[in-house]
Amino acid sequence: MSATSVTARNQVFKIQQVVGNLFVCAAENGGCCCGHVEKGRARVNKVLYEEQWQDRGLRPRVHLTFVGCLGPCPAGNNAMLQIFGRSIWFKDLNDDALIPMMFEYIAQTVQAGVALDPTGRLAGHVYDRYALSSPSADPIDFTGLDPVCMMSVHADTAQWHSDVDGVRYGFCSPGCKRAFDKNPAAYLKPSEKPSSMTAVHDLEIQGDVMTKTFVVPNISCDHCVRSIKNELTELKGVVAVQADVQTKAVTVEWADPANWEQIKSALVEIDYAPQELIQL
Numbered sequence: 001m002s003a004t005s006v007t008a009r010n011q012v013f014k015i016q017q018v019v020g021n022l023f024v025c026a027a028e029n030g031g032c033c034c035g036h037v038e039k040g041r042a043r044v045n046k047v048l049y050e051e052q053w054q055d056r057g058l059r060p061r062v063h064l065t066f067v068g069c070l071g072p073c074p075a076g077n078n079a080m081l082q083i084f085g086r087s088i089w090f091k092d093l094n095d096d097a098l099i100p101m102m103f104e105y106i107a108q109t110v111q112a113g114v115a116l117d118p119t120g121r122l123a124g125h126v127y128d129r130y131a132l133s134s135p136s137a138d139p140i141d142f143t144g145l146d147p148v149c150m151m152s153v154h155a156d157t158a159q160w161h162s163d164v165d166g167v168r169y170g171f172c173s174p175g176c177k178r179a180f181d182k183n184p185a186a187y188l189k190p191s192e193k194p195s196s197m198t199a200v201h202d203l204e205i206q207g208d209v210m211t212k213t214f215v216v217p218n219i220s221c222d223h224c225v226r227s228i229k230n231e232l233t234e235l236k237g238v239v240a241v242q243a244d245v246q247t248k249a250v251t252v253e254w255a256d257p258a259n260w261e262q263i264k265s266a267l268v269e270i271d272y273a274p275q276e277l278i279q280l
Helices: 046-055 098-112 174-182 184-188 222-232 260-269
Strands: 003-008 011-016 020-025 062-067 079-083 086-090 160-164 167-171 206-215 238-243 249-256 275-279
Touching: 020 046, 020 098, 046 062, 046 098, 079 098, 160 174, 160 184, 167 174, 174 184, 174 222, 206 260, 222 238, 222 260
Parallel strands: 020 062
Antiparallel strands: 003 011, 020 079, 079 086, 160 167, 206 249, 206 275, 238 249
């Protein structure tokens, strides 16, 4: 195997080069739906992944990384292999029997020196995630998807929905609906809008800043965190919002005119009721 020299912190390090990297989405790493049994997914068998990686002698050649959300949650459990300049996406890895098949395919690819096409049963678990060209300004087909968080939602049966230009869009939560209703074009034609970050109101703090940290049991992924932050930062007086997927803890800082009852009501409204107060 080859190596390269990398300068970091004014030091030179010898780094072994690999031919690829397998990224496996796992709930234990936070911010994802993969591995959540309550959502119909199998637990991610990290031990089996590591055993196959080691036993097949792939460790020096292909790196294995367990990560948080890879993005396409409805297709999970997900994994992505980057090897020999190609990205190969795997979906619905909800059977441990698929893991040895995946590593056998990786071993064959390493031996061939070129990215092979998966075959047999494994081929049915491969899909195209990346577009081959820049996205157009045409409306995106959100059939069966929440246009805000991209979770699977059917507009005709969704509890929350909005109609734009004669098309009905469904949402997984009132928080997603509220974000969409503020600016539908930002989701329906994102290429026409510059990207921007959601910011807390510029405000002149009135009185002391209050802080509360509490548990929100319904937090399960980064989409939940984003919904909570988007909702609470709309409240005048909220200074900062932090949320963690793994611990399900949320910390809110606020000053007048915001108050705790208002914050709690906002969370209950979007189905993220606070429980188990950690800090007064």
